[in-house]
Amino acid sequence: MDKIKEKDSRFKYLEVKVGIMALIAIIGIIILIVLVGREKDLFTPKYRLHFVSMSGTGFTEGMPVKLSGFKIGRVKSIELTDDAKVKVTTEINKKYERWVREGSKARLSKEGLIGESIIEVTVGNPAGKVFADGELIPFEKTGGIEELVEEAKPVLEEVKEIIHYANSPEGDIKQALGNIKDLTAELKETRKTIEITLKKTNNLIDNVNSKTAPAADSALKIMKNLEGVSERIGPVMTRIEGITVKADTVAEKLPATLDKFEKTVNNIKNITDTFAGETPRMREMLINADDTLRDGKTIMRGVKQSWPVRLMVPQPKDPGLVPLDGYLFDRRMNEVEKKK
Amino acid sequence: MKLKRRNSLLFASLLAISLAGCAGVQKVESDKPFIQAKAAEANRTGADAYARGEYSRALDKFLESLRINRSIDNRAGEVLDLINIGRVYTSLGHYKDAVNFLNDSVRLGVSLKDDKMLSEAYATLAKADYLGGDSVAALDHIAESIQLDEKLGIRSGAKLNLKAVIFIETERRSEAAEALKSALALNKSSKDELEIANSCRAIAEIHRFEGRHDDAFEYFKMAYDIDKNTGDSKKIALDLERMAELHLKAGRNNDAIFLFERSYIVNLNSGYIGRAVQTLDLLIDACRISGNDDKAVRYSKMRDSILSSVEVEKVNVR
Numbered sequence: 001m002d003k004i005k006e007k008d009s010r011f012k013y014l015e016v017k018v019g020i021m022a023l024i025a026i027i028g029i030i031i032l033i034v035l036v037g038r039e040k041d042l043f044t045p046k047y048r049l050h051f052v053s054m055s056g057t058g059f060t061e062g063m064p065v066k067l068s069g070f071k072i073g074r075v076k077s078i079e080l081t082d083d084a085k086v087k088v089t090t091e092i093n094k095k096y097e098r099w100v101r102e103g104s105k106a107r108l109s110k111e112g113l114i115g116e117s118i119i120e121v122t123v124g125n126p127a128g129k130v131f132a133d134g135e136l137i138p139f140e141k142t143g144g145i146e147e148l149v150e151e152a153k154p155v156l157e158e159v160k161e162i163i164h165y166a167n168s169p170e171g172d173i174k175q176a177l178g179n180i181k182d183l184t185a186e187l188k189e190t191r192k193t194i195e196i197t198l199k200k201t202n203n204l205i206d207n208v209n210s211k212t213a214p215a216a217d218s219a220l221k222i223m224k225n226l227e228g229v230s231e232r233i234g235p236v237m238t239r240i241e242g243i244t245v246k247a248d249t250v251a252e253k254l255p256a257t258l259d260k261f262e263k264t265v266n267n268i269k270n271i272t273d274t275f276a277g278e279t280p281r282m283r284e285m286l287i288n289a290d291d292t293l294r295d296g297k298t299i300m301r302g303v304k305q306s307w308p309v310r311l312m313v314p315q316p317k318d319p320g321l322v323p324l325d326g327y328l329f330d331r332r333m334n335e336v337e338k339k340k
Numbered sequence: 341m342k343l344k345r346r347n348s349l350l351f352a353s354l355l356a357i358s359l360a361g362c363a364g365v366q367k368v369e370s371d372k373p374f375i376q377a378k379a380a381e382a383n384r385t386g387a388d389a390y391a392r393g394e395y396s397r398a399l400d401k402f403l404e405s406l407r408i409n410r411s412i413d414n415r416a417g418e419v420l421d422l423i424n425i426g427r428v429y430t431s432l433g434h435y436k437d438a439v440n441f442l443n444d445s446v447r448l449g450v451s452l453k454d455d456k457m458l459s460e461a462y463a464t465l466a467k468a469d470y471l472g473g474d475s476v477a478a479l480d481h482i483a484e485s486i487q488l489d490e491k492l493g494i495r496s497g498a499k500l501n502l503k504a505v506i507f508i509e510t511e512r513r514s515e516a517a518e519a520l521k522s523a524l525a526l527n528k529s530s531k532d533e534l535e536i537a538n539s540c541r542a543i544a545e546i547h548r549f550e551g552r553h554d555d556a557f558e559y560f561k562m563a564y565d566i567d568k569n570t571g572d573s574k575k576i577a578l579d580l581e582r583m584a585e586l587h588l589k590a591g592r593n594n595d596a597i598f599l600f601e602r603s604y605i606v607n608l609n610s611g612y613i614g615r616a617v618q619t620l621d622l623l624i625d626a627c628r629i630s631g632n633d634d635k636a637v638r639y640s641k642m643r644d645s646i647l648s649s650v651e652v653e654k655v656n657v658r
Contacts, residue, residue, distance in 0.1 A: 319383035319405070319420055322390045322398070322427050324463055326523070327503030327538040327575070328470060328509065 039327040045094040048076065049131055051106045051139035058108050058117050065106075065119040071097040075119060088139075090119060092178040101136070102128030107140040115288060133188050162260060179246055186236045193232060197225050379408035379417055383424070399428045419448045419457045426464045434473030439598060442468060462498060463499050466506065475510050497527035501538045513546050520546070537566035537575065542648035544582065557586045573610040577603045581619055584626070593630035598624055608646075617646055 010129060037043050053059070056078055065073040073092035081087050101124030121137070131137060153226040200221070304313050386401030402424045409417035422445035429438035442465040449458035462485035470478035482503045489496055500523035507516035524539040546560030564579035584599035600623035607616035620643045627636035 316380070316384060319380045319417060320387065321420060321460055322387050322424055323534060324427070324460070324467070324496075324498045324502070325538070326498035326505065326535055328467065328502070328505045328542060 016280070041093055046073065046091045047094055047097065047133035048089055048091055049100070049106075049133075049135055049137045050087055050089040051137050052081065053086045053088060053108070053139050054141070059086065059088055059119075060117070063117055065092060065121060067099055070096075070099075071119065090137075092121075097130055099123050101125055101130050101226045104128075104131070105140045110285075111288075124224065139208060155264060155271060156335075158260070158264045158267070162257075162264065165257075172198075175246065183206050183240060186239060190233060190236060193228075200225060299320065363581050370432065375408060375412050376414060376417070379405045379412075379421075382408065383417075386428075390424075390431075395428050395432050396492045399425065399432070402428060413451055415448060416454070416457075419445050419452065419454060419461070422448065422459065423461050423464055426461070426468065430464065430471065435468045438468040438474065439465065440495075455492055456494075459485045459492070459494075459499075461640065462488065463496075463502060467502060470506050470509070475506060478506050479503075479510070495522075495526055496532060497523045497532060497535045497539065500526065501535055501542060504539075508542060508545055508549070513549060516542070517546055525533065527623050533566050534570055534572075537563040537570070540566070541575070541579065548582070548586070553586050553589055557583060560586070573606050576613065576614075577606040577610070577612070577615065577619070580606065581622065585622070588626055588629065593626060596626050597623065597630065597632070597635075613646065613650060617643060620646070 034043075059075060059078050061075055061078060063075045064071045065075065073090050073096070076091040078089075079087050088104070100121060103122075103125035105122050107120050107122075110117055110118060114149075124131075154264045303309050359498040382405035383399045384406065386398045389395075389401060390398040402421050406418060406421035406425065409415075421443050426438045426442035426445060429435070429441065441463055445461040446458060446465065449455075449461050455629060456544060462481045466478045466480075467481035469475075469481060482499060486496075486499055486503065489499065500519045504516040504519035507513065507519065512626065520539055520543050524543070527535040527539055540559045540563040544556045544563065547553070547556035547559060553567065558577050560582045564576065564583065567575045567579055580603035581597045584596045584603060585591075587596035587599060600619060604616055604623055607613075607619055620639055624636050624643065625637045627633070627639060
């Protein structure tokens with residue numbers, strides 16, 4: 001070894017050189033670990049908060065905890081309690097603790113329509129106490145679309161019932177409408193008779209001007225016509241009375257029906273309000289989904305057009321004309337087909 | 341070791357594909373080619389539907405393509421769509437609509453100075469004109485189309501076939517025969533099976549009109565053999581019916597009945613009820629001529645039942 005050192009100066013102080021190299025490598029690794037650790041918040045002081053949920057569906061270890069869209073921690077562990085509930089322990093960066101105060105709530109949420117699940121923590125009351133390590137943060141169960149649909153179900157049932165009631169031939173509404181229709185028909189008939197009588201009266205006046213003699217006869221005829229009219233009005237009036245009685249019955253039942261309507265309308269209003277509250281989120285979710293699909297499509301097209309995938313995917317034909325078909329079925333045959 | 345190498349190769353390929361994919365994404369960023377590609381896709385779907393005989397779907401797709409092409413001012417695509425729509429309407433028997441769209445395509449073709457498309461538009465217009473009852477305009481338009489093709493140095497067997505068939509229908513059979521001779525040669529050289537069958541059928545029609553029944557039968561048989569391969573049931577039924585008529589004329593009654601029966605079944609199964617009834621009429625006559633009255637009565641009942649079910653359907657539709 002000494003001989004080699006004497007012959008080749010590069011082997012002098014070899015141990016020192018290797019030591020320096022190893023030291024530089026170790027320092028490099030340490031710097032890398034520190035940088036990555038800082039990036040991943042490995043060295044940030046943390047504290048733990050937990051909450052209890054009825055179900056563990058949607059929770060995974062390591063899932064992000066966000067506050068106003070910022071990642072403030074992650075789910076550390078999920079465990080089943082003695083009473084079969086789910087205890088979710090989160091690890092929150094200490095630097096965000098000032099926003100997690102009394103009044104803060106945790107809830108399971110999604111980033112976009114097909115985005116990942118997150119735990120969303122709301123900002124607490126500024127005057128409230130800051131949560132300490134190991135404390136319980138209230139968990140709020142959020143209503144998804146499924147719940148809204150469930151909520152809408154009884155209302156739809158009610159609407160269905162009312163429509164059925166309104167459509168029922170034995171129902172008051174249908175009967176009242178039928179009576180009104182009959183009454184209208186009778187009134188039309190009466191109006192016609194009165195019109196005829198008035199016309200005859202006009203003719204009579206004309207006749208009175210030209211012939212005074214048969215005036216008495218005509219007057220008699222008019223009287224007879226009027227009698228006829230009054231005779232026909234009689235039964236109509238009786239029917240109107242009958243209808244009035246029925247209308248009274250309908251009127252008695254109307255308040256109850258109206259109450260039902262009012263309740264239903266209120267329910268619908270509540271649901272509409274809930275939907276309106278969810279609309280901006282749903283819109284955002286749809287926009288996100290649309291963007292994701294568009295991106296996916298673009299990437300797929302890109303991949304399809306690139307080597308070597310484009311060699312495997314059959315290239316689409318250029319747009320073209322459908323065949324002309326130089327044969328004509330005679331017109332007679334076409335007409336036969338059209339007639340049939 | 342081998343497995344490790346294979347995994348590395350797989351990883352490298354995946355990396356290359358992803359990188360190439362990313363490079364591809366850069367290329368297709370602009371929106372216009374993307375929209376144009378959508379129009380092309382609609383066109384292709386329409387053409388596929390047309391080939392399967394789904395004319396309503398084809399029409400929807402061509403109209404969609406037309407709308408997209410108009411929105412991005414792709415006039416070459418627009419003229420193509422207008423002609424395709426004209427062809428679909430002709431197949432659907434809506435000749436007036438076809439003529440309207442085709443006239444638009446002619447106007448656009450003239451403004452674009454696209455003689456090739458103009459020729460296609462005129463040829464389709466000739467077909468729609470003739471089927472719509474205007475033989476004079478049909479002959480003018482097909483002549484215009486062929487003239488444009490000559491200017492471009494193109495010879496189309498399909499257009500010559502079309503011209504010949506219009507000649508046959510207008511009883512100018514010698515001119516038709518001449519056109520068909522050239523058409524058949526052209527179609528054979530371009531191996532266009534559909535048009536070879538059309539030429540054969542048209543030649544057979546001329547022989548039939550002029551009483552050369554054996555020649556007519558031979559050409560109908562040739563057309564039928566090709567149509568069987570292309571699967572055009574409308575034409576298969578027609579070929580069978582014509583061959584049956586020729587059998588009947590030659591006194592081969594049983595052969596005639598057999599072919600009429602097959603033609604009837606093809607029409608019925610393809611949904612051409614009107615034609616099926618028409619073939620059934622010919623079949624009943626053939627049965628009576630051959631003294632097979634029982635069969636004639638059976639087919640008459642069948643005919644009545646089809647007609648009554650069609651009537652019921654009409655009432656239901658109303």
